[in-house]
Amino acid sequence: MRLTDRVLPVVTVLSVGALLVGLIWGFFFTPDDYKQGSTVKIIYLHVPSALMAINAWLMMFVASLIWLIRRHHVSALAARAAAPIGVTMTLIALFTGAIWGQPMWGTYWAWDPRLTSFMILFVFYLGYIALWAAIEDQDTAADLTSVLCLVGSIFALLSRYAVNFWNQGLHQGASLSVDSAQPVDNVFRYPLFVSMAGFMFLFVALVLLRTRTEIRSRRMAALIARERSA
Amino acid sequence: MIALLKRDLKLALRSGGGFGLSLAFFLIVVMFVPFGVGPNSATLALIAPGILWVGALLASLLSLDRVFQLDFEDGTLDLMATSPLPLEGVVAIKALTHWLTTGLPLSLAAPVLGALLSLPNDAFLWMFVSLLIGTPALSFLGAFGAAITVGLKRGGLLLSLLVLPLYIPSLIFGAQSVTLIMEGLDNATAFALSAAISLLSFAIVPFAAAYAIKVNIR
Numbered sequence: 001m002r003l004t005d006r007v008l009p010v011v012t013v014l015s016v017g018a019l020l021v022g023l024i025w026g027f028f029f030t031p032d033d034y035k036q037g038s039t040v041k042i043i044y045l046h047v048p049s050a051l052m053a054i055n056a057w058l059m060m061f062v063a064s065l066i067w068l069i070r071r072h073h074v075s076a077l078a079a080r081a082a083a084p085i086g087v088t089m090t091l092i093a094l095f096t097g098a099i100w101g102q103p104m105w106g107t108y109w110a111w112d113p114r115l116t117s118f119m120i121l122f123v124f125y126l127g128y129i130a131l132w133a134a135i136e137d138q139d140t141a142a143d144l145t146s147v148l149c150l151v152g153s154i155f156a157l158l159s160r161y162a163v164n165f166w167n168q169g170l171h172q173g174a175s176l177s178v179d180s181a182q183p184v185d186n187v188f189r190y191p192l193f194v195s196m197a198g199f200m201f202l203f204v205a206l207v208l209l210r211t212r213t214e215i216r217s218r219r220m221a222a223l224i225a226r227e228r229s230a
Numbered sequence: 231m232i233a234l235l236k237r238d239l240k241l242a243l244r245s246g247g248g249f250g251l252s253l254a255f256f257l258i259v260v261m262f263v264p265f266g267v268g269p270n271s272a273t274l275a276l277i278a279p280g281i282l283w284v285g286a287l288l289a290s291l292l293s294l295d296r297v298f299q300l301d302f303e304d305g306t307l308d309l310m311a312t313s314p315l316p317l318e319g320v321v322a323i324k325a326l327t328h329w330l331t332t333g334l335p336l337s338l339a340a341p342v343l344g345a346l347l348s349l350p351n352d353a354f355l356w357m358f359v360s361l362l363i364g365t366p367a368l369s370f371l372g373a374f375g376a377a378i379t380v381g382l383k384r385g386g387l388l389l390s391l392l393v394l395p396l397y398i399p400s401l402i403f404g405a406q407s408v409t410l411i412m413e414g415l416d417n418a419t420a421f422a423l424s425a426a427i428s429l430l431s432f433a434i435v436p437f438a439a440a441y442a443i444k445v446n447i448r
Contacts, residue, residue, distance in 0.1 A: 120395060120398055123391075123394075123395045124395050126391060127391045127392045127395060130388055130391055130392075131378065131388065131392060134379075134382055134385070134388050135381070135382070140381070140445055140446065140448065143441075143442075143445040144378050144442055144445055144446070147378065147438050147441055147442055147445075148378060148392065150438070151374060151396070151434065151435075151438050152395070152396070154430075154434070155371075155395070155396045155398070155399060156395075158399040158427065159395075159398045159399050159402075162398065162399040162402040162403060162423070163402065165402070165403070165406070165419070165420070165423070166402045166406060
C-alpha cells in the first residue's frame, strides 16, 4: 500500500496530462484528413480504448495465473478490479467505432473480423464479471474466475482466428479498417501515441485505485468479523 | 469408469431424466425459424446449417444443469471426489454421458429437421457429420461451465452466459463446414478445425473442471 500511496498520484497526474494533451492536440490541432475529413479524429479515442481493452484482458490472464500458482490475494483482487475497466474500454471502442463507421462506411456495424472479435471479447468480460458477482466466498470466487479467465483466454484467441476464417470469404483483407492500408501520417501519429499513453496510464491508475479499495474493504470485513467473534 | 458411465446413462434415460426434452426443444426452435423469417425456401436453405447448429447449441445448453448438479445436491459428488477414481475421469465420463444423451441424438435428428428448413439433400450427410464431430466440444465445454456453477442454486442463466462465448468457435467452424459444401467449396479446413476444437476441449476440460469441482465442494 505504501508503494501505491506514492505511485498512484503520479500515475493519475500522468494519465490526466497525457489524455488532455493527446486529445486536445489530436482533436483541435491536427489538420483534417483529405479523405475522411474531421471524422478520423475519433481515432484518438477509438484506438487507445481498443488497445486497453485487449491489454486489460491480458493483465487479468496474468493475474489469474499468479493467483492460481502463488495464491497471492492482491493478484486476484487486481484481476477483479481490472475487469469493469476492461469492459468499459471495450464498450468505448465499440461505440466510437460505430460512430466512426456511420460517416465512413455508411453503417454503424459490420460483421468485420475485428469488430466481431471485440463483440466476443465484450461477452467474455461480462461472463467473468458475472461470475465474480455470483459467488459469496471470495477465495472460491477467485479460484473459479481465474480458471474461467484461463480457459476463456484460450477460446477468445480461438474465436479471433475462427472469426477471421468465417469472414474471409466476404471481405478480402481488412478493407474496412483504416490503420491497415496507409501508414498513419506523422501529423496524426504523435497525438495518437500520446493519447495511447494517456489511456494506459488511466488504466493503471484506475486499477490501482480499485485494487486499493478492494484491499481496504477486505480489511474492514476482517476487522468486523474479528469484532463479532471477540 | 464404465460403471459410472452406465449409471449416468441409466439415470439420464429414465423418465425423470429429461432425455427427450432436448430433442423436443431442438424441434421447436427449428420450427420457430420459418415463423420468424418467412417460409421462402431459398432463404431457409441459406440459413439452415446455421440454424441447426444454433438449435443444437441451445438444446445442449439446456441439459447441462443435470451434469453435476444432481450429484452435488445429494452428496454423491463428494463421494466421487474422494474415491480412487480421479475426478478428471468423473468429469470426462459425465461429459461423455451428456454427449451420448444430447449431442448424438441431436446429430441424428438434424438431417430430418433440415428437411423442414429446405436443407439441400446432398448436405444431409455433412450436417450429420459436422454435428457429430462438433457436439463433443459442446458437451465438454458445457461440463466445464457446469463444474464452475455447480455450487450455485440458480446458476442456469449464469451458466449460459459463461458457456455460450466458449461455443463460438465450434459454431463458426461447424456451420461453415456445411455451408461451404453447399456453396460447392472445400470444407476440409473448417471440418478439421471443428474436430480439433472437440479434441482440444476433451483434453483441457477434465482438468479445468475437476479443479473447479474441488473448489466448489471445499
